[in-house]
Amino acid sequence: MNLLVTGGAGYIGGTVATILMEAGHRVTILDNLCHSKRNEVPSGAEFVEADIADRPQVEALLRELKPDGVLHFAALIEAGDSMRVPEIYFRNNTASTLALLEAMLATGVKKLVFSSTAAVYGEPRSVPIEETAPLDPTNAYGESKLLVEYMLRWFHQIHGLRYASLRYFNVAGALPHRGEAHEPESHIIPLILDVALGRRDKIFIFGDDYDTPDGTCIRDYIHVRDLADAHILALQALDTRDKLIMNLGNGSGFSVKEVVESARRVTGHAIPVEMKPRRPGDPARLVASSEKAKAELGWKPRISEIDSILASAWEWQQQRYK
Secondary structure, three states, rough: EEEEEEOOOOOHHHHHHHHHOOOOOOOEEEEEOOOOOOHOOOOOOOOEOOOOOOOOHHHHHHHHOOOOEEEEOOOOOHHHHOOOOOHHHHHHHHHHHHHHHHHHHOOOOOEEEEEEEEEOOOOOOOOOEEEOOOOOOOOOOHHHHHHHHHHHHHHHHHHHEEEEEEEEEEOOOOOOEOOOOOOOOOOOHHHHHHHHHHOOEEEEEOOOOOOOOOOOOOEEEEEHHHHHHHHHHHHOOOOOOOEEEEOOOOEEEHHHHHHHHHHHHHHHOOEEEEEEEOOOOOOEEEEEOHHHHHHHOOOOOOOOOOHHHHHHHHHHHHHHHO
């Protein structure tokens, strides 16, 4: 297939693009490099430096490429930051995606796989979270993604857009040649590994008074390779299905303290910790039910143990800083 990947210089988009090319697909990456670098574009992909908000440029690119589909990863992702400057998240995640959808509509591109988030659920009423759970984000990041899902529903109903909305939980781990490196970094596993590498003095834990066994937030961690596999299966499923909304997680939850303990085991480093107050908008528990993806896509996470996920990330991070 001939595919356009937005945000393909980033961690998840770049991993998916890499695996797509390994499977023989032609990939063009569109990225504005606001949180990544040119050398992080996967080797072998065609690259266009642009913003998805630039509808004329995106429309011209789509007319030139005539892609079979678009995989859309371009977004700002820091939930905590979204509670400080929500306007930036609605502009970059919601309004910019509307420009992309308008360009797709104008050029007849009818297939989209969207990088959504578990943050659309907010504080869950039951765990594990199923796709039928109420949608009630507790931060502007989750709301910015939920608004995109609403747009997709209407573009599907009115314009015939075929789409998959994949709601991720916490993505982690690495391929041997590609791992997690955001600028600035805000995700817990690379931050913890920075401590083991001597690049930070300690890790901060935001809140130890949640209603969880050890008082810290519980999250569902999915290996980036498993996530990429699910995207490819969803893209293929859109040949026969016109709409997919699915959770992607491994079904197991680990607290922040458990992740720190895992990192201590994997790296052999002490990983000093400092407790901080809660951050606004952080739900206590987010754990996925991925039974729908398993049943309808034949997908199953292969790397689900937290030590295995961390070990792959640790191996890549050590190579990165050699």
